[in-house]
Amino acid sequence: MPKKRPVTTALAAALCLLTAACGGSSDDENTSTKTTADSKTGYPVTLENCGRSETFTKDPSRVVVMNGASVAEVSTLLALGLRDRIVANQQTYGMSEVAGRAAAIKALPTGDIKVNEAYDVPREAMLGLRPDLVLSITTYGFEQKNGFATREQLKQVGANSYVSPQGCDDDPSKMTVADSYALLRDMGKIFNVRDKAEKLIAESEKNIAAVSEKVRGKKKPKVMVLFSNMAMGGNDFSSVFSKGIVNDILAKAGGSNAFERAAENTFADLSKEKVAATDVDALVVIGYNDPHPAAYAKKLLKEFPQWSAAKNNTYVTLSDSMYLGPSNDLAVEKIAKMLHPEAF
Known part of the structure; x- marks a missing residue:
């Protein structure tokens, strides 16, 4: 019988999320590119994300990663070589199939934050971090009733926000591997590392296709x-x-x-x-x-x-x-x- 570990509201939200979604693949309404970036600078980039338009005029340099029960977002940033952009990370899994990843996540700055009752970054602490991008696996991380900074409050201090694929309605039941690729692709656009994101996606697709064929x-x-x-x-x-x-x-x-x-x-x-x-x-x-x-x-x-x-x-x-x-x-x-x- 499984041992009953303490499961916080935030953990339950993230695990019962694991990340009714906005769709089931990378081309749904959940997160999609709206505008074409300048071919030289890669900006501006505008993403439609859970009914909001988020416009990036440059690559973010002060990123806060929320939701300790997920590692999707922080792992994606690390895979894209963006660890130096993270000023506070609340995600951890304790282990990983990728050599060195768990240690790399553990070594990231936490922002010395005292988490709230939902075990995540409270509003005042979030604003004090002066982020220019906040990542959350679901909209839960931006709900004022849970003590978090809302997306509008973040916008008012110059910070963009992003909810990962299938996170708009906190229901990951329709999630597929395509959503992992959507997350990679969106981070590639936001940080202007599109080629690296597409390379990682192509390698994954090739590996999976080879296994599935066998x-x-x-x-x-x-x-x-x-x-x-x-x-x-x-x-x-x-x-x-x-x-x-x-x-x-x-x-x-x-x-x-x-x-x-x-x-x-x-x-x-x-x-x-x-x-x-x-x-x-x-x-x-x-x-x-x-x-x-x-x-x-x-x-x-x-x-x-x-x-x-x-x-x-x-x-x-x-x-x-x-x-x-x-x-x-x-x-x-x-x-x-x-x-x-x-x-x-």
Whole structure:
């Protein structure tokens, strides 16, 4: 049974977000380029973002990254070589599939902020940081009732703001890998590093296509995806993924979600009996600041010996690559190798 860790309002918002969205791909209304930038300077750039127009006349140099339960935004900035632009980062995952990324995130400045009750940057502290860009995975990070600076208040002090793809309505149930590419592409435009963003997208698409080709036509094992030692609801298993980007990753890896029909939202809140009654061919355990996700995976396999996953000891532990961000291709490859080792 998952240990009930404290789950703050901010964590619940970000995880039950994981980032009804504004669409399901990179060309939806959630975030799209509105104007064409000058060919020499790359500016101005205007993005339509959750019903707002955000115009950038130069590349931001004082970026604040909100939402500690996500690493999508900070990882995207690091992948694009923009760590020197970050003046305060509130995102952490504790681990990463990318060598050195967790340490790089840990080394980023935090702005010496005393977080509010929602475990994020309160309004006055935010304004005191003098940001010129604030990133939030959902609109939650800009709600005044939660003690945050609103997007309009930020605009008044000269700061742009940005909500990541599928974050407008705090519902990531329609999120796909395409949204990770949308985030990369938008940051490429905002910081005038378009070529680097497109290169990262092309490399990811190429890697995923190669893996998907190897597993094409094979039987799709049923996979359970959940957070390690995390409880977010009233039942024994409340951090089990039902919808969202994990389903797209599983499909590209030649698998399917064993609990896809268990809920209409991103997460299913399941009893032990429901979990026991579902055959699970493989297990993906996501470690969120848990140094021992493999131990949790082994405990689950022991608890449900009737699973095919338990009989064959089929599991893999992952972290940030299963989330919105620049490294989904790593998750696709690792899961595919677990599900279809004969293809590699």
